[in-house]
Amino acid sequence: MNRVVLRNAVLLDPETPSPETGDLLLEGGRIAARLGTGERAGSDARNLDLAGSRLAPGFIDLHFHGALAFRDASDFEVVLDDAARSLMRHGTTAFLATTVAWPAPELAARVTRLAAVLDGHSARAASPIGIHLEGPWIRSGAAGAQPRAAIRPFDPAEGEEILARGEGWVRMVTLAPEVEGVAVLEAALGRRGIAIALGHSLADAEQVLAAIDRGARHVTHLFNAMGPMHQRAPGLAGVALGEERLTCDLICDGVHVHPAMVRLAARAKGDRLILITDRVDPPGGESEGFGSGPVRDDGTAIRMTDGNLAGSRLTLDAAVRRLREAAGLTLLEAVAACTLRPARVLGIESERGTLRPGARADFAVLDDEGRVLETWIAGQRAWPS
Helix, strand or coil, X not given: CCEEEEEEEEECCCCCCCCEEEEEEEECCEEEEEECCCCCCCCXXXXXXXXXCEEEECEEEEEEEECHHHCCHHHHHHHHHHHHHHHHCCCEEEEEEECCCCCHXXXXXXXXXXXXXXXXXXXCCCEEEEEEEECCCCCHHHCCCCXXXXXXXXXXXXXXXHHHHCCCCEEEEEECCCCCCHHHHXXXXXXXXXXXEECCECCCHXXXXXXXXXXXXXECCCCCCECCCECCXXXXXXXXHHCCCCEXXXXXXXXXXXXXXXXXXXXXXXXXXXXXXCEECCHHHEECXXXXXXXXXXXXXXXXXXXXXXXECCCHHHHHHHHHHHHCCCHHHHHHCCCHHHHHHHCCCCCCCCCCCCCECCEEEECCCCCEEEEEECCEEEECC
């Protein structure tokens, strides 16, 4: 069995308070042990000197659309393979393939195809580890770029069919807590262990708190596609900032959220703040869209023709650097926001997002500014190859 020792790394372990210099023994695609200074791993182990580079768990993106919204379901295998190779160049080793609010027959067909592709996906690059349903059970008045015509109340029959077609691959659902039928939806998700995220909502504080009491534990792209905060009407964003039961993810690209609000979120949420990309990749930089109208790449973000945001051009390594700049965080603190914390949302923190023994040997090797030097997948350097 191939055994590798990564020597002289500065370990950015999100489960420790500060970086530590150390060595990791890798075996069978997993972390076998953390070695003490000078500790040998046996003559059959291959030693690789990282010369003081930062070694972090591979990044996890809970919200990645890529080109899925623009391509036919028959192309999903190619789309996800392309995304997996592209993402690993930025330290991302796992991601959720994220949908939009398609009409019922189309959503069912696309979820069916996604589940089939995920069943057969190999681990040569970043892994699509599940499906994130962003809608269709959201608020039309907070649709963002979501296709308003397909936004609808929750129908239990449709919901059961969609979740069944997902074959256990649906890992997160973003819903609006004020949508008709939402209590039934949350119960269905809870029975399956699917993460319940609140977003695309104009809910008042009471509706948000009721959804939390029913099991919601996460907020999708904090501040974006939700009502404003007011001292007497905090809405979803205001409740989320102060609610310890909620983690919140954030699009930290310098466009979606002002740096001052990033700093506010980082201070309010602390270790409950998560980085996502919400990346959208229209073909050729522009497209007729995915039901909401044409979208284009303006060089900083993806926008609709009226200028409203339709997604980001972000990568998680860039998000780490922007979070540090805006909030004054250490590299370790920023790395935790796209490793251990998203893993905890999905309940996979013993498998991914950590440097503990037994976890997958998926890593991002970084310089001291957080730029990606190498990406490792299952104990092997995957980029640069």
